[in-house]
Amino acid sequence: xxxxxxxxxxxxxxxxxxxxxxxxxxxxxxxxxxxxxxxxxxxxxxxxxxxxxxxxxxxxxxxxxxxxxxxxxxxxxxxxxxxxxxxxxxxxxxxxxxxxxxxxxxxxxxxxxxxxxxxxxxxxxxxxxxxxxxxxxxxxxxxxxxxxxxxxxxxxxxxxxxxxxxxxxxxxxxxxxxxxxxxxxxxxx
Numbered sequence: 001x002x003x004x005x006x007x008x009x010x011x012x013x014x015x016x017x018x019x020x021x022x023x024x025x026x027x028x029x030x031x032x033x034x035x036x037x038x039x040x041x042x043x044x045x046x047x048x049x050x051x052x053x054x055x056x057x058x059x060x061x062x063x064x065x066x067x068x069x070x071x072x073x074x075x076x077x078x079x080x081x082x083x084x085x086x087x088x089x090x091x092x093x094x095x096x097x098x099x100x101x102x103x104x105x106x107x108x109x110x111x112x113x114x115x116x117x118x119x120x121x122x123x124x125x126x127x128x129x130x131x132x133x134x135x136x137x138x139x140x141x142x143x144x145x146x147x148x149x150x151x152x153x154x155x156x157x158x159x160x161x162x163x164x165x166x167x168x169x170x171x172x173x174x175x176x177x178x179x180x181x182x183x184x185x186x187x188x189x
Contacts, residue, residue, distance in 0.1 A: 008039075008040065009039055010038060010039075010040055010044060011036055011037070011038050011044065011147075012036060012037050012038070012039065013034055013035070013036040014034070014035045014036070015032075015033070015034050016031070016032075016033040016034075016035070017030060017031065017032055017033075018030060018031040018033075022160075026162060026163040026164055027160055027161065027162045027163070028160075028161055029158065029159065029160045029161070029174075030158070030159055030161075031156070031157070031158050032055055032156075032157045032158070032159065033154065033155070033156045033157070034154070034155050035152060035153070035154045036147075036152070036153055036154075037147070037150060037151060037152045037153065038147045038148075038149055038150070038151075039149065039150060040149055041149055042149065043146060043147045043148045043149045043151075044146075044147040045144060045145075045146050045147070046140045046144060046145040046146075046147065047140070047144050048140055048141065048142055048143050048144045049138075049140055049141070050083075050120050050138065050141055051120055051136060051138060052138055052139075052140045052141075053138060053139045053140050053145070053155065054108075054117065054136055054137035054138050054139050054155060054157070055106065055136065055137055055155075055157045055159075056120065056134065056135060056136025056137070056138070057091075057104070057134070057135055057136070058132070058133070058134045059091065059093065059132075059133040059134070059135075060093070060096065061132070062093065062094055062096065062098075063093035063094065063132070063133040064130050064131045064132065064133075065124045065125065065129075065130065065131020066131070067093050067094040068091070068092065068093030068094070068131075068133045069090075069091075069092055069093070070089060070090070070091055070121055070135070071089070071090045071168065071171075072084065072086035072088070072089045072090075072119070073086045073087040073088045073089070073116070073168075073171070073172065073175070074086050074087075074116070078121060078124055079124060081119055081121045082119065082120060082121040082122075082123065083118065083119070083120075083141065083142075084118070084119060085114070085115075085116040085117060085118050085119070086108070086116050086117065086119060087107065087108060087115070087116050087117075087175055088105060088106060088107045088108070088171050088172070088174070088175045089105070089106045089119060089135060089137075090103060090104075090105050090106075090166055090168075090171055091103055091104055091106065091133065091135045092104075092162075092165070092166070093133065095163065100163065100164060101163070101164060101165060102161075102162060102163045102164070103161075103162055103166065104159050104160065104161050104162070105159060105160040105162070105166055105171050105174060106135065106137060106157065106159055107157060107158040107159070107160075107174065107175045107178050108137050108156075108157060109155075109156035109157065109158070109178065109179055110179045111154070111156060112137075112139060112155050112156060113139045113145065113153070113155070114139040114141075114142075114143070117137045117138070117139060118137070118138050118139065118141030118142055119135065119136065119137055119138060119141070120134070120135070120136040120138045120141065121134070121135055121136075122134040137157065139155065158174070158175075158178045160174055
């Protein structure tokens with residue numbers, strides 16, 4: 001952010017990434033947590049827009065309209081998911097070697113500002129009809145978000161990267177373990 005006097009810091013962000021070994025050769029999992037605040041006296045206003053915040057990814061150039069799919073926790077597919085809200089979304093397509101499928105399960109945490117979270121999914125005819133694949137959880141998709149000065153905000157996501165197929169029951173189980181982790185209690189006699 002530039003003023004007439006000097007440049008200012010508009011947003012401070014701390015990004016945490018934790019990688020999990022799932023003890024299977026065809027899957028791994030990672031958590032992506034961003035904690036941020038604004039030191040500006042007026043804070044920041046993130047206006048409602050189809051891109052912004054959350055977590056997003058433009059996928060490999062190999063993934064086109066005819067070889068990649070989307071499935072959300074609410075049953076939406078690539079044709080209907082854009083602009084809807086979901087707890088999780090499976091994005092998958094042709095593997096890099098052309099043999100089989102691979103993909104990513106994106107999960108939004110229940111503590112996030114907007115949950116279930118709005119999504120941006122490129123139309124199937126994007127980029128002159130090629131159907132390139134882009135996905136994003138977008139907490140400002142439908143509503144602006146005022147970042148108050150010196151107040152801390154947090155967004156939490158988990159991804160499972162996989163080879164082969166991940167079905168909706170597996171996706172839901174991964175999401176449940178993300179938002180409701182096991183609790184262990186010690187009872188002393």
